Amino acid sequence: MKIKFVVLFFMLTIINGCVNSEIITGYWTGSMEVNGKTVDMSIDLKQTKKLFSSYDLMLLDQPISNLKLINRKITFLVNLDIDFVFHGEIKNNQITGNAAINGGPPNMDIAFSLTKQSELPVKTYSIESLTIKSNDVILSAEIYTPKTEGLHPAIVLLQGSSTNLKTDYLFDADFFAKLGFEVLIFDKRGNGKSTGEYYSSGYNDLITDAIACLETMYSRKSVDKNKIGLWGYSQGGMLLPKIVAKTSIPHFLIAKSPEIISETEAAAFSDSLRVVNSGYTDSDGHLAAESHRKIEKMIRKGSDYKDVEKFIRQNAQKYNFMNQTGLYGSISIDKNEFNGFYWKGRTENFYSDWKNTDVSTLVLLGERDDLINAEKSEAIIKGFNNDNVIVKLFPRANHHLKKTFNPRVDSEFDWPRITEGYSELVKNWIQKEVKK
Secondary structure, eight states, rough: HHHHHHHHHHHHHHHHHHHHHHHHOOOEEEEEEEEEEEEEEEOOSSSSOOOEEEETTTEEEEEEEEEEEETEEEEEEEESSSSEEEEEEEEEEEEEEEEEESSSSOOOOEEEEEESSSSSOOOSSSEEEEEEETTTTEEEEEEEEESSOOEEEEEEEESSSSOGGGGGGHHHHHHHTTTOOOEEEEEEETTTOOSOSSSOHHHHHHHHHHHHHHHHTOTTTTTTEEEEEEEETHHEEEEEHHHHHTSSSHHHEEEEEEOOOOOOHHHHHHHHHHHTTTTTTHHHHHHHHHHHHHHHHHHHHHHHHHHHHHHHHHHHOOOOOGGGSOOOOTOOOOHHHHSSSTTTTGGOOOOOHHHHSEEEEEEEEEETSSSOEEEHHHHHHHHHTTTTTTEEEETTTOSBBBBOOOOTOOSOOSOOBBBBBBHHHHHHHHHHTTTT
16 A cells, blocks of 8 residues: 555656646746836746846846746746846746845845747847867857848957856847847857966957957858958957957947056056945045056066065055955965966057047947946047047946946936947947948
């Protein structure tokens, strides 16, 4: 009797698991809302990898984890810069429920609703995986190719200094592919599936990698060789004028949140802002900025990594607020990395490259960028009086060009959604460029 009960229990467990699997498997679309503000969302539970997307939040195919289904109660976690935990109930091909932010405000009421779709949306492009040789480095890349006849315009996407994987640029690749472009994304050297060392690399190494990717696009039979461009985010955007000084392939450039002068000035601005926002004085913020400038001067004069490390530690002992910055007291500088972009790259100045570029360029900046001085950059670019370079400063936008919410100055909450007007401006500008 006991054996029969165990067998029966085992069979019921299998049957229940199959039913649960059938209930949950599918593609679900809908929205999530808080305080009357709504953004789109979808979850793909058909594939082996479970994925979350939101075009409003500039997120595509982000991994879902901790997926659980007990009876018709579903929970899952998605990292959207911070962890969101979703709790819902499945009923009549719909999921409704609430989401909470791990460690966030307990009174934040985030509701979501999803409807099961009969099929996945059809992609208008195919994705090809390949490798690209750049001197002694092998770059892992993907090319998005529109499913349309004829030659396509093309664009290569360049990364920021800390967003180095192909998967960080899925939204942007999808955006340009839907506009009819062949799009190349790749893992930056020393990251993901690409070989090489990253932090010991100099800007010339990164420029060489970008040119190798451009040459790959130029060699493709499906690409219009006269309509190839570069898009760069943050560090990638900063490098664009230096890249086009070494290759004639790009016919247009799009720079998203680039530093215009130097890495030193970006670090000086961001760390001084962090110090002030941590409750210290404006004078303390100024001292933090000057510390970065002092290091640049030391490197220019030939100081080695030990000299710089000693200065940083002594400076942090003298000014405790320096521990709020990248120049903190317990820092240890790697000898090889000292020769890379993060340290010796601080002596590179990009001002003249930007001023003299003769390639059609669109620069996109966010008014509330906390990593570069966007308003100063806008003024500098306009001061060039270079008709090849136009600039747009988006209000209330951050470094990612997402909308920000600051309760001290904003009257109502909104999601960190794509800033208003970004997509339309880029679409109209780039379509005009490829028609020239």
